[in-house]
Amino acid sequence: MRRLGVLSCLLVSVGLGPWLVFATGCNGRMDSAGGPGGGTAAGESGAGKTSDLVVASTTSTQDSGLFDVLIPAFNRAFPQYLVKVVAVGSGEALKLGETGDADVLLVHSPQAEEVFMANGFGADRQPVMYNDFVIVGPESDSAGIRGLTDPGAALARIAGQRALFFTRNDASGTYSKEQALWRQAGLTPTGDWYRSTGQGMGETLTIAAQKGGYTLSDRATFLAKRKALSGLVILVVGAEELRNYYHVITVNQARNPQGARDFLTWITSPIVRHGLIGTFGVEKYGEPLFIPAAG
Amino acid sequence: MSVFWEALKEAVLLLVHGDRYVYEVMWMSIKVAGSATLIGMVVGVPLGTWLALRRFWGWAAAATVLNVGLTLPPVVVGLFVFLLLSRQGPLGGLDLLYTPGAMIIAQFFIAAPVIAAITMGGVASVPKDVRLQAMGLGASRWQSLWLVLREARVTLISGVVAGFGAAISEVGAVMMVGGNLSVAGHNLTGTMTTATMALVRQGEYAIAMAFGLILLILAFVITYLLTRTQQGLRRRWLQP
Numbered sequence: 352m353r354r355l356g357v358l359s360c361l362l363v364s365v366g367l368g369p370w371l372v373f374a375t376g377c378n379g380r381m382d383s384a385g386g387p388g389g390g391t392a393a394g395e396s397g398a399g400k401t402s403d404l405v406v407a408s409t410t411s412t413q414d415s416g417l418f419d420v421l422i423p424a425f426n427r428a429f430p431q432y433l434v435k436v437v438a439v440g441s442g443e444a445l446k447l448g449e450t451g452d453a454d455v456l457l458v459h460s461p462q463a464e465e466v467f468m469a470n471g472f473g474a475d476r477q478p479v480m481y482n483d484f485v486i487v488g489p490e491s492d493s494a495g496i497r498g499l500t501d502p503g504a505a506l507a508r509i510a511g512q513r514a515l516f517f518t519r520n521d522a523s524g525t526y527s528k529e530q531a532l533w534r535q536a537g538l539t540p541t542g543d544w545y546r547s548t549g550q551g552m553g554e555t556l557t558i559a560a561q562k563g564g565y566t567l568s569d570r571a572t573f574l575a576k577r578k579a580l581s582g583l584v585i586l587v588v589g590a591e592e593l594r595n596y597y598h599v600i601t602v603n604q605a606r607n608p609q610g611a612r613d614f615l616t617w618i619t620s621p622i623v624r625h626g627l628i629g630t631f632g633v634e635k636y637g638e639p640l641f642i643p644a645a646g
Numbered sequence: 647m648s649v650f651w652e653a654l655k656e657a658v659l660l661l662v663h664g665d666r667y668v669y670e671v672m673w674m675s676i677k678v679a680g681s682a683t684l685i686g687m688v689v690g691v692p693l694g695t696w697l698a699l700r701r702f703w704g705w706a707a708a709a710t711v712l713n714v715g716l717t718l719p720p721v722v723v724g725l726f727v728f729l730l731l732s733r734q735g736p737l738g739g740l741d742l743l744y745t746p747g748a749m750i751i752a753q754f755f756i757a758a759p760v761i762a763a764i765t766m767g768g769v770a771s772v773p774k775d776v777r778l779q780a781m782g783l784g785a786s787r788w789q790s791l792w793l794v795l796r797e798a799r800v801t802l803i804s805g806v807v808a809g810f811g812a813a814i815s816e817v818g819a820v821m822m823v824g825g826n827l828s829v830a831g832h833n834l835t836g837t838m839t840t841a842t843m844a845l846v847r848q849g850e851y852a853i854a855m856a857f858g859l860i861l862l863i864l865a866f867v868i869t870y871l872l873t874r875t876q877q878g879l880r881r882r883w884l885q886p
Protein backbone atom coordinates (compact mmCIF):
# COMPACT_ATOMS: atom_id res chain seq x y z
CA MET A 352 0.00 0.00 0.00
CA ARG A 353 2.66 2.39 1.10
CA ARG A 354 4.93 1.40 -1.69
CA LEU A 355 2.15 2.05 -4.17
CA GLY A 356 1.58 5.46 -2.68
CA VAL A 357 5.23 6.39 -3.05
CA LEU A 358 5.26 5.11 -6.59
CA SER A 359 2.21 7.05 -7.70
CA CYS A 360 3.56 10.10 -5.92
CA LEU A 361 6.73 9.74 -7.93
CA LEU A 362 4.84 9.27 -11.17
CA VAL A 363 2.68 12.29 -10.57
CA SER A 364 5.66 14.48 -9.75
CA VAL A 365 7.56 13.36 -12.80
CA GLY A 366 4.58 14.09 -14.96
CA LEU A 367 3.63 17.44 -13.56
CA GLY A 368 6.79 19.19 -12.50
CA PRO A 369 8.82 19.73 -9.37
CA TRP A 370 6.50 22.25 -7.70
CA LEU A 371 4.11 19.42 -7.15
CA VAL A 372 6.54 17.67 -4.88
CA PHE A 373 6.05 20.57 -2.56
CA ALA A 374 2.36 20.96 -3.20
CA THR A 375 1.52 17.38 -2.42
CA GLY A 376 4.12 16.81 0.23
CA CYS A 377 5.86 13.95 -1.50
CA ASN A 378 9.40 14.59 -0.30
CA GLY A 379 9.37 12.04 2.46
CA ARG A 380 6.43 13.83 3.98
CA MET A 381 4.03 11.13 2.97
CA ASP A 382 2.48 10.66 6.36
CA SER A 383 2.85 14.12 7.74
CA ALA A 384 -0.22 16.23 7.44
CA GLY A 385 -1.13 19.84 7.55
CA GLY A 386 -2.65 20.44 4.15
CA PRO A 387 -0.40 22.67 2.11
CA GLY A 388 -1.40 26.24 2.64
CA GLY A 389 -4.43 25.19 4.56
CA GLY A 390 -2.67 24.99 7.86
CA THR A 391 -5.05 22.44 9.35
CA ALA A 392 -3.51 19.89 11.60
CA ALA A 393 -6.30 17.41 11.17
CA GLY A 394 -4.04 14.98 9.39
CA GLU A 395 -2.23 14.02 12.56
CA SER A 396 -5.24 12.90 14.52
CA GLY A 397 -6.52 10.19 12.23
CA ALA A 398 -3.44 8.03 11.80
CA GLY A 399 -4.65 4.50 11.16
CA LYS A 400 -8.31 5.46 11.20
CA THR A 401 -10.04 6.50 8.01
CA SER A 402 -13.41 8.06 7.50
CA ASP A 403 -15.37 8.37 4.28
CA LEU A 404 -15.48 11.72 2.56
CA VAL A 405 -18.00 11.95 -0.28
CA VAL A 406 -17.14 14.58 -2.88
CA ALA A 407 -19.91 15.25 -5.39
CA SER A 408 -18.67 16.94 -8.49
CA THR A 409 -19.51 17.44 -12.10
CA THR A 410 -18.74 15.14 -14.96
CA SER A 411 -16.39 17.76 -16.40
CA THR A 412 -13.90 17.53 -13.52
CA GLN A 413 -13.96 13.76 -13.79
CA ASP A 414 -13.91 13.46 -17.60
CA SER A 415 -11.08 15.97 -17.94
CA GLY A 416 -8.89 13.97 -15.56
CA LEU A 417 -8.48 16.81 -13.03
CA PHE A 418 -9.73 14.65 -10.18
CA ASP A 419 -7.17 11.97 -11.01
CA VAL A 420 -4.59 14.56 -9.95
CA LEU A 421 -6.48 16.36 -7.19
CA ILE A 422 -7.79 13.41 -5.20
CA PRO A 423 -4.47 11.55 -4.80
CA ALA A 424 -2.81 14.84 -3.84
CA PHE A 425 -5.53 15.56 -1.28
CA ASN A 426 -5.20 12.06 0.05
CA ARG A 427 -1.50 12.49 0.60
CA ALA A 428 -2.14 15.63 2.61
CA PHE A 429 -5.08 14.05 4.46
CA PRO A 430 -4.56 10.29 4.54
CA GLN A 431 -7.27 9.87 7.16
CA TYR A 432 -10.04 10.32 4.58
CA LEU A 433 -11.24 7.71 2.17
CA VAL A 434 -12.37 10.00 -0.63
CA LYS A 435 -15.31 8.84 -2.71
CA VAL A 436 -15.97 10.89 -5.81
CA VAL A 437 -19.46 10.96 -7.28
CA ALA A 438 -19.29 12.54 -10.73
CA VAL A 439 -22.73 13.75 -11.75
CA GLY A 440 -24.34 16.87 -13.21
CA SER A 441 -24.34 19.98 -11.02
CA GLY A 442 -28.08 19.43 -10.49
CA GLU A 443 -27.67 16.00 -8.94
CA ALA A 444 -24.57 17.10 -7.03
CA LEU A 445 -26.61 19.83 -5.34
CA LYS A 446 -29.39 17.33 -4.68
CA LEU A 447 -26.88 15.01 -3.01
CA GLY A 448 -25.89 17.98 -0.87
CA GLU A 449 -29.52 18.61 0.07
CA THR A 450 -30.05 15.04 1.21
CA GLY A 451 -26.72 14.95 3.03
CA ASP A 452 -25.45 12.11 0.85
CA ALA A 453 -22.41 14.18 -0.11
CA ASP A 454 -20.13 16.06 2.27
CA VAL A 455 -18.62 18.57 -0.09
CA LEU A 456 -19.50 19.74 -3.60
CA LEU A 457 -17.44 21.13 -6.46
CA VAL A 458 -19.99 22.50 -8.89
CA HIS A 459 -20.49 25.13 -11.58
CA SER A 460 -24.06 26.29 -11.68
CA PRO A 461 -23.92 29.69 -9.94
CA GLN A 462 -27.65 30.43 -9.94
CA ALA A 463 -28.62 27.02 -8.59
CA GLU A 464 -25.78 27.27 -6.06
CA GLU A 465 -27.10 30.58 -4.73
CA VAL A 466 -30.54 29.04 -4.28
CA PHE A 467 -28.87 26.10 -2.51
CA MET A 468 -27.06 28.45 -0.13
CA ALA A 469 -30.15 30.60 0.42
CA ASN A 470 -32.11 27.51 1.42
CA GLY A 471 -29.54 26.78 4.09
CA PHE A 472 -28.19 23.55 2.61
CA GLY A 473 -24.62 24.79 2.37
CA ALA A 474 -22.27 25.90 5.14
CA ASP A 475 -19.52 27.64 3.18
CA ARG A 476 -19.05 28.45 -0.52
CA GLN A 477 -15.79 29.59 -2.08
CA PRO A 478 -14.65 30.18 -5.67
CA VAL A 479 -12.03 27.71 -6.89
CA MET A 480 -11.45 28.13 -10.58
CA TYR A 481 -13.05 28.74 -13.92
CA ASN A 482 -12.76 27.28 -17.33
CA ASP A 483 -14.46 28.43 -20.45
CA PHE A 484 -17.16 27.11 -22.67
CA VAL A 485 -16.68 26.70 -26.37
CA ILE A 486 -19.19 26.18 -29.14
CA VAL A 487 -18.01 23.18 -31.11
CA GLY A 488 -19.33 21.87 -34.38
CA PRO A 489 -18.50 20.01 -37.57
CA GLU A 490 -15.46 21.09 -39.54
CA SER A 491 -17.70 21.88 -42.53
CA ASP A 492 -19.57 24.39 -40.30
CA SER A 493 -22.80 24.49 -42.29
CA ALA A 494 -24.17 27.30 -40.11
CA GLY A 495 -21.10 29.47 -40.75
CA ILE A 496 -20.27 30.45 -37.17
CA ARG A 497 -16.51 30.01 -37.32
CA GLY A 498 -14.67 32.94 -35.83
CA LEU A 499 -17.71 34.74 -34.44
CA THR A 500 -16.96 36.28 -31.03
CA ASP A 501 -20.56 36.73 -29.93
CA PRO A 502 -21.99 33.38 -28.82
CA GLY A 503 -25.53 34.77 -29.17
CA ALA A 504 -24.97 35.56 -32.85
CA ALA A 505 -23.53 32.08 -33.37
CA LEU A 506 -26.56 30.43 -31.78
CA ALA A 507 -28.86 32.64 -33.88
CA ARG A 508 -27.16 31.38 -37.05
CA ILE A 509 -27.42 27.75 -35.92
CA ALA A 510 -31.13 28.22 -35.21
CA GLY A 511 -31.61 30.12 -38.48
CA GLN A 512 -30.02 27.29 -40.47
CA ARG A 513 -31.80 24.69 -38.35
CA ALA A 514 -28.40 23.00 -38.04
CA LEU A 515 -28.33 19.95 -35.78
CA PHE A 516 -27.62 21.02 -32.18
CA PHE A 517 -27.29 18.64 -29.25
CA THR A 518 -28.27 19.88 -25.82
CA ARG A 519 -27.51 18.01 -22.62
CA ASN A 520 -30.85 18.93 -21.06
CA ASP A 521 -29.65 17.45 -17.79
CA ALA A 522 -29.69 20.17 -15.11
CA SER A 523 -25.91 20.44 -15.43
CA GLY A 524 -23.98 23.68 -15.14
CA THR A 525 -23.22 23.45 -18.85
CA TYR A 526 -26.89 23.10 -19.67
CA SER A 527 -27.93 26.07 -17.54
CA LYS A 528 -25.20 28.10 -19.25
CA GLU A 529 -26.49 27.01 -22.65
CA GLN A 530 -30.02 28.04 -21.69
CA ALA A 531 -28.78 31.40 -20.49
CA LEU A 532 -27.02 31.94 -23.83
CA TRP A 533 -30.19 31.17 -25.80
CA ARG A 534 -32.14 33.54 -23.54
CA GLN A 535 -29.59 36.30 -24.02
CA ALA A 536 -29.84 35.79 -27.77
CA GLY A 537 -33.62 36.18 -27.50
CA LEU A 538 -34.24 32.71 -28.90
CA THR A 539 -36.25 29.68 -27.83
CA PRO A 540 -34.71 26.66 -29.51
CA THR A 541 -37.33 24.17 -30.65
CA GLY A 542 -37.64 21.84 -33.59
CA ASP A 543 -36.24 18.61 -34.88
CA TRP A 544 -32.75 20.13 -35.12
CA TYR A 545 -32.54 20.78 -31.36
CA ARG A 546 -32.03 17.39 -29.71
CA SER A 547 -31.60 16.41 -26.07
CA THR A 548 -29.20 13.71 -24.94
CA GLY A 549 -29.89 13.83 -21.20
CA GLN A 550 -26.30 12.68 -20.75
CA GLY A 551 -22.94 13.97 -19.61
CA MET A 552 -20.59 16.20 -21.61
CA GLY A 553 -18.37 13.38 -22.86
CA GLU A 554 -21.28 11.37 -24.25
CA THR A 555 -22.92 14.45 -25.75
CA LEU A 556 -19.68 15.38 -27.54
CA THR A 557 -19.45 11.86 -28.94
CA ILE A 558 -23.00 12.12 -30.25
CA ALA A 559 -22.33 15.56 -31.80
CA ALA A 560 -19.16 14.26 -33.48
CA GLN A 561 -20.90 11.16 -34.79
CA LYS A 562 -23.91 13.05 -36.09
CA GLY A 563 -22.07 16.14 -37.34
CA GLY A 564 -23.91 18.48 -34.99
CA TYR A 565 -23.11 21.51 -32.84
CA THR A 566 -23.00 21.64 -29.06
CA LEU A 567 -21.81 23.77 -26.17
CA SER A 568 -18.97 22.17 -24.24
CA ASP A 569 -16.54 23.11 -21.53
CA ARG A 570 -13.08 23.35 -23.01
CA ALA A 571 -11.60 20.83 -20.57
CA THR A 572 -13.83 17.94 -21.57
CA PHE A 573 -13.51 18.77 -25.26
CA LEU A 574 -9.70 18.83 -25.15
CA ALA A 575 -9.51 15.70 -23.03
CA LYS A 576 -11.72 13.82 -25.49
CA ARG A 577 -10.50 15.43 -28.70
CA LYS A 578 -8.79 12.32 -30.04
CA ALA A 579 -12.09 10.45 -30.07
CA LEU A 580 -13.99 13.33 -31.65
CA SER A 581 -12.73 13.43 -35.20
CA GLY A 582 -14.49 16.02 -37.33
CA LEU A 583 -15.52 18.16 -34.36
CA VAL A 584 -13.72 21.50 -33.91
CA ILE A 585 -13.89 24.59 -31.69
CA LEU A 586 -15.71 27.32 -33.59
CA VAL A 587 -16.63 30.06 -31.11
CA VAL A 588 -14.49 30.96 -28.13
CA GLY A 589 -13.35 33.74 -25.84
CA ALA A 590 -16.40 35.76 -24.82
CA GLU A 591 -16.76 36.74 -21.16
CA GLU A 592 -20.24 35.18 -21.03
CA LEU A 593 -18.66 31.83 -21.94
CA ARG A 594 -16.82 31.62 -18.62
CA ASN A 595 -17.69 28.79 -16.28
CA TYR A 596 -17.07 29.38 -12.55
CA TYR A 597 -16.56 26.47 -10.16
CA HIS A 598 -17.29 26.81 -6.46
CA VAL A 599 -16.58 24.45 -3.60
CA ILE A 600 -19.45 24.14 -1.13
CA THR A 601 -19.41 22.39 2.24
CA VAL A 602 -22.71 20.72 3.01
CA ASN A 603 -24.59 21.70 6.15
CA GLN A 604 -25.89 18.20 6.83
CA ALA A 605 -22.54 16.58 6.02
CA ARG A 606 -21.75 13.26 7.65
CA ASN A 607 -18.11 14.24 7.68
CA PRO A 608 -18.12 18.00 8.34
CA GLN A 609 -14.46 18.08 9.35
CA GLY A 610 -13.47 16.36 6.14
CA ALA A 611 -15.61 18.76 4.13
CA ARG A 612 -13.94 21.76 5.79
CA ASP A 613 -10.49 20.27 5.22
CA PHE A 614 -11.29 19.74 1.56
CA LEU A 615 -12.52 23.31 1.15
CA THR A 616 -9.49 24.77 2.90
CA TRP A 617 -7.16 22.59 0.90
CA ILE A 618 -8.62 23.19 -2.54
CA THR A 619 -8.89 26.96 -2.09
CA SER A 620 -5.31 27.29 -0.83
CA PRO A 621 -3.14 29.27 -3.28
CA ILE A 622 -0.67 26.43 -3.66
CA VAL A 623 -3.32 24.00 -4.83
CA ARG A 624 -5.14 26.52 -7.01
CA HIS A 625 -2.04 27.81 -8.74
CA GLY A 626 0.28 24.84 -8.38
CA LEU A 627 -2.05 21.99 -9.14
CA ILE A 628 -5.13 23.36 -10.87
CA GLY A 629 -3.54 26.21 -12.82
CA THR A 630 -1.00 23.96 -14.48
CA PHE A 631 -3.19 20.94 -15.05
CA GLY A 632 -3.27 19.99 -18.71
CA VAL A 633 -0.47 22.31 -19.84
CA GLU A 634 1.85 19.46 -20.62
CA LYS A 635 -0.74 17.47 -22.53
CA TYR A 636 -2.67 20.18 -24.35
CA GLY A 637 -0.28 23.11 -24.34
CA GLU A 638 -2.73 25.20 -22.33
CA PRO A 639 -4.26 24.98 -18.87
CA LEU A 640 -7.74 23.51 -18.74
CA PHE A 641 -8.77 25.44 -15.63
CA ILE A 642 -7.78 28.92 -14.52
CA PRO A 643 -7.57 29.57 -10.75
CA ALA A 644 -10.08 32.00 -9.36
CA ALA A 645 -8.60 35.30 -8.22
CA GLY A 646 -7.69 35.72 -4.59
CA MET B 647 -36.74 8.42 3.72
CA SER B 648 -39.09 11.26 2.82
CA VAL B 649 -37.35 11.62 -0.54
CA PHE B 650 -38.21 8.00 -1.30
CA TRP B 651 -41.91 8.29 -0.44
CA GLU B 652 -42.29 11.62 -2.18
CA ALA B 653 -40.78 10.21 -5.38
CA LEU B 654 -43.00 7.14 -5.10
CA LYS B 655 -46.13 9.23 -4.67
CA GLU B 656 -45.30 11.50 -7.60
CA ALA B 657 -44.42 8.47 -9.73
CA VAL B 658 -47.83 6.90 -9.12
CA LEU B 659 -49.51 10.20 -9.99
CA LEU B 660 -47.49 10.43 -13.21
CA LEU B 661 -48.55 6.92 -14.21
CA VAL B 662 -52.20 7.49 -13.33
CA HIS B 663 -52.41 10.79 -15.18
CA GLY B 664 -50.60 9.36 -18.18
CA ASP B 665 -47.56 11.55 -18.81
CA ARG B 666 -46.90 11.60 -22.57
CA TYR B 667 -43.12 11.35 -22.31
CA VAL B 668 -43.34 8.44 -19.86
CA TYR B 669 -45.53 6.46 -22.25
CA GLU B 670 -43.38 7.26 -25.28
CA VAL B 671 -40.32 5.99 -23.48
CA MET B 672 -42.17 2.90 -22.25
CA TRP B 673 -43.24 2.00 -25.78
CA MET B 674 -39.75 2.53 -27.13
CA SER B 675 -38.40 0.10 -24.51
CA ILE B 676 -40.98 -2.55 -25.30
CA LYS B 677 -40.61 -2.08 -29.06
CA VAL B 678 -36.82 -2.31 -29.06
CA ALA B 679 -36.53 -5.17 -26.56
CA GLY B 680 -39.44 -6.98 -28.24
CA SER B 681 -37.92 -6.75 -31.73
CA ALA B 682 -34.52 -7.83 -30.41
CA THR B 683 -36.14 -10.81 -28.68
CA LEU B 684 -38.08 -11.77 -31.80
CA ILE B 685 -34.96 -11.76 -33.97
CA GLY B 686 -33.06 -13.40 -31.13
CA MET B 687 -35.68 -16.16 -31.14
CA VAL B 688 -35.43 -16.70 -34.89
CA VAL B 689 -31.66 -17.13 -34.55
CA GLY B 690 -31.38 -18.54 -31.04
CA VAL B 691 -33.92 -21.37 -31.10
CA PRO B 692 -32.50 -23.13 -34.20
CA LEU B 693 -28.95 -22.52 -33.01
CA GLY B 694 -29.65 -23.95 -29.56
CA THR B 695 -31.50 -26.93 -31.01
CA TRP B 696 -28.71 -27.67 -33.43
CA LEU B 697 -26.08 -27.52 -30.66
CA ALA B 698 -28.22 -29.79 -28.46
CA LEU B 699 -28.73 -32.51 -31.04
CA ARG B 700 -25.48 -32.60 -33.00
CA ARG B 701 -21.96 -33.38 -31.93
CA PHE B 702 -19.31 -32.16 -34.32
CA TRP B 703 -15.72 -31.08 -34.40
CA GLY B 704 -15.46 -27.85 -32.39
CA TRP B 705 -18.74 -28.45 -30.55
CA ALA B 706 -17.18 -27.78 -27.14
CA ALA B 707 -15.77 -24.48 -28.39
CA ALA B 708 -19.15 -23.46 -29.83
CA ALA B 709 -20.95 -24.33 -26.59
CA THR B 710 -18.37 -22.36 -24.61
CA VAL B 711 -18.79 -19.32 -26.83
CA LEU B 712 -22.54 -19.55 -26.32
CA ASN B 713 -22.18 -19.73 -22.56
CA VAL B 714 -19.86 -16.73 -22.61
CA GLY B 715 -22.56 -14.96 -24.60
CA LEU B 716 -24.93 -15.75 -21.76
CA THR B 717 -22.92 -13.55 -19.42
CA LEU B 718 -21.94 -10.93 -21.99
CA PRO B 719 -21.70 -7.57 -20.19
CA PRO B 720 -24.06 -5.13 -21.95
CA VAL B 721 -21.45 -2.35 -21.99
CA VAL B 722 -19.10 -4.60 -23.95
CA VAL B 723 -21.85 -5.34 -26.45
CA GLY B 724 -22.57 -1.61 -26.60
CA LEU B 725 -18.93 -0.78 -27.23
CA PHE B 726 -18.65 -3.32 -30.07
CA VAL B 727 -21.83 -2.21 -31.78
CA PHE B 728 -20.92 1.44 -31.26
CA LEU B 729 -17.51 1.02 -32.89
CA LEU B 730 -19.03 -0.98 -35.75
CA LEU B 731 -21.69 1.63 -36.46
CA SER B 732 -19.66 4.76 -35.71
CA ARG B 733 -18.78 7.12 -38.54
CA GLN B 734 -15.24 5.78 -38.68
CA GLY B 735 -16.42 2.20 -38.22
CA PRO B 736 -16.87 -0.45 -40.93
CA LEU B 737 -20.67 -0.02 -40.96
CA GLY B 738 -20.65 3.76 -40.49
CA GLY B 739 -22.16 4.28 -43.92
CA LEU B 740 -25.47 2.81 -42.78
CA ASP B 741 -26.01 5.84 -40.53
CA LEU B 742 -27.66 3.64 -37.92
CA LEU B 743 -26.01 5.01 -34.80
CA TYR B 744 -28.46 6.63 -32.36
CA THR B 745 -31.50 5.07 -34.01
CA PRO B 746 -33.86 2.36 -32.71
CA GLY B 747 -32.27 0.08 -35.32
CA ALA B 748 -28.90 0.30 -33.60
CA MET B 749 -30.56 -0.37 -30.25
CA ILE B 750 -32.27 -3.49 -31.60
CA ILE B 751 -28.95 -4.77 -32.97
CA ALA B 752 -27.26 -4.28 -29.58
CA GLN B 753 -30.05 -5.90 -27.60
CA PHE B 754 -30.18 -8.77 -30.10
CA PHE B 755 -26.67 -9.74 -29.01
CA ILE B 756 -27.87 -9.73 -25.41
CA ALA B 757 -31.11 -11.65 -25.94
CA ALA B 758 -30.00 -14.20 -28.57
CA PRO B 759 -27.34 -16.02 -26.48
CA VAL B 760 -29.76 -16.31 -23.57
CA ILE B 761 -32.44 -17.81 -25.80
CA ALA B 762 -29.97 -20.12 -27.56
CA ALA B 763 -28.37 -21.37 -24.33
CA ILE B 764 -31.67 -22.09 -22.60
CA THR B 765 -33.01 -23.76 -25.76
CA MET B 766 -29.92 -25.93 -25.87
CA GLY B 767 -30.47 -27.05 -22.29
CA GLY B 768 -34.16 -27.70 -22.82
CA VAL B 769 -33.76 -29.67 -26.02
CA ALA B 770 -30.84 -31.69 -24.63
CA SER B 771 -32.93 -32.75 -21.65
CA VAL B 772 -35.62 -34.31 -23.85
CA PRO B 773 -34.99 -38.08 -23.72
CA LYS B 774 -33.33 -39.42 -26.85
CA ASP B 775 -35.97 -42.16 -27.02
CA VAL B 776 -38.63 -39.65 -27.97
CA ARG B 777 -36.89 -39.00 -31.28
CA LEU B 778 -35.87 -42.59 -31.88
CA GLN B 779 -39.37 -43.85 -31.25
CA ALA B 780 -40.90 -41.22 -33.49
CA MET B 781 -38.46 -42.11 -36.25
CA GLY B 782 -39.23 -45.77 -35.65
CA LEU B 783 -42.93 -45.05 -36.07
CA GLY B 784 -42.18 -43.51 -39.43
CA ALA B 785 -41.86 -39.79 -38.62
CA SER B 786 -39.66 -37.75 -40.92
CA ARG B 787 -36.61 -35.89 -39.55
CA TRP B 788 -38.55 -32.62 -39.41
CA GLN B 789 -41.54 -34.25 -37.78
CA SER B 790 -39.42 -35.81 -35.05
CA LEU B 791 -37.60 -32.52 -34.55
CA TRP B 792 -40.94 -30.77 -34.14
CA LEU B 793 -41.90 -33.37 -31.55
CA VAL B 794 -38.74 -32.71 -29.56
CA LEU B 795 -39.37 -28.95 -29.65
CA ARG B 796 -42.95 -29.50 -28.49
CA GLU B 797 -41.61 -31.60 -25.66
CA ALA B 798 -39.20 -28.83 -24.65
CA ARG B 799 -41.62 -25.93 -25.14
CA VAL B 800 -41.89 -24.95 -21.49
CA THR B 801 -38.14 -24.37 -21.43
CA LEU B 802 -38.27 -22.63 -24.82
CA ILE B 803 -40.84 -20.15 -23.54
CA SER B 804 -38.75 -19.54 -20.43
CA GLY B 805 -35.77 -18.89 -22.68
CA VAL B 806 -37.62 -16.33 -24.76
CA VAL B 807 -38.93 -14.58 -21.66
CA ALA B 808 -35.47 -14.58 -20.09
CA GLY B 809 -34.09 -13.10 -23.32
CA PHE B 810 -36.70 -10.34 -23.27
CA GLY B 811 -35.96 -9.71 -19.60
CA ALA B 812 -32.24 -9.40 -20.28
CA ALA B 813 -32.88 -7.00 -23.16
CA ILE B 814 -35.39 -4.69 -21.50
CA SER B 815 -33.42 -4.40 -18.27
CA GLU B 816 -29.99 -3.66 -19.70
CA VAL B 817 -28.81 -0.08 -19.85
CA GLY B 818 -25.16 -0.09 -20.90
CA ALA B 819 -25.53 -1.12 -24.52
CA VAL B 820 -28.64 0.84 -25.34
CA MET B 821 -27.23 4.01 -23.79
CA MET B 822 -24.08 3.80 -25.88
CA VAL B 823 -25.70 3.12 -29.24
CA GLY B 824 -29.07 4.80 -28.64
CA GLY B 825 -27.88 7.99 -26.97
CA ASN B 826 -31.11 8.56 -25.01
CA LEU B 827 -32.10 11.32 -27.45
CA SER B 828 -35.26 13.39 -27.32
CA VAL B 829 -36.66 16.44 -29.11
CA ALA B 830 -38.69 19.04 -27.21
CA GLY B 831 -40.02 16.53 -24.70
CA HIS B 832 -40.70 13.93 -27.40
CA ASN B 833 -38.72 10.77 -27.06
CA LEU B 834 -36.45 9.68 -29.93
CA THR B 835 -34.20 6.90 -28.63
CA GLY B 836 -34.64 6.87 -24.85
CA THR B 837 -35.64 3.67 -23.08
CA MET B 838 -36.88 3.25 -19.52
CA THR B 839 -33.42 2.25 -18.32
CA THR B 840 -31.47 5.02 -20.05
CA ALA B 841 -34.07 7.64 -19.18
CA THR B 842 -33.95 6.51 -15.56
CA MET B 843 -30.18 6.94 -15.48
CA ALA B 844 -30.35 10.36 -17.09
CA LEU B 845 -33.17 11.50 -14.80
CA VAL B 846 -31.40 10.39 -11.64
CA ARG B 847 -28.38 12.31 -12.85
CA GLN B 848 -30.59 15.40 -12.96
CA GLY B 849 -32.14 14.76 -9.57
CA GLU B 850 -35.56 14.11 -11.19
CA TYR B 851 -36.34 11.22 -8.91
CA ALA B 852 -40.13 11.14 -9.45
CA ILE B 853 -40.11 10.37 -13.19
CA ALA B 854 -37.18 7.99 -12.64
CA MET B 855 -39.25 6.21 -10.02
CA ALA B 856 -42.19 6.01 -12.46
CA PHE B 857 -39.99 4.09 -14.89
CA GLY B 858 -38.75 1.93 -12.05
CA LEU B 859 -42.36 1.08 -11.19
CA ILE B 860 -43.25 0.25 -14.79
CA LEU B 861 -40.21 -2.05 -15.05
CA LEU B 862 -41.24 -3.77 -11.83
CA ILE B 863 -44.86 -4.19 -12.94
CA LEU B 864 -43.63 -5.54 -16.27
CA ALA B 865 -41.42 -8.04 -14.46
CA PHE B 866 -44.35 -9.19 -12.33
CA VAL B 867 -46.70 -9.54 -15.31
CA ILE B 868 -44.14 -11.49 -17.32
CA THR B 869 -43.27 -13.80 -14.47
CA TYR B 870 -46.94 -14.39 -13.70
CA LEU B 871 -47.78 -15.20 -17.33
CA LEU B 872 -44.74 -17.44 -17.54
CA THR B 873 -45.70 -19.39 -14.44
CA ARG B 874 -49.28 -19.73 -15.66
CA THR B 875 -48.12 -20.94 -19.06
CA GLN B 876 -45.78 -23.48 -17.56
CA GLN B 877 -48.45 -24.83 -15.25
CA GLY B 878 -51.07 -24.90 -18.00
CA LEU B 879 -48.76 -26.61 -20.44
CA ARG B 880 -47.72 -29.18 -17.90
CA ARG B 881 -51.27 -29.99 -16.99
CA ARG B 882 -52.28 -30.43 -20.60
CA TRP B 883 -49.16 -32.44 -21.38
CA LEU B 884 -49.64 -34.80 -18.47
CA GLN B 885 -53.30 -35.49 -19.32
CA PRO B 886 -53.27 -36.19 -23.05
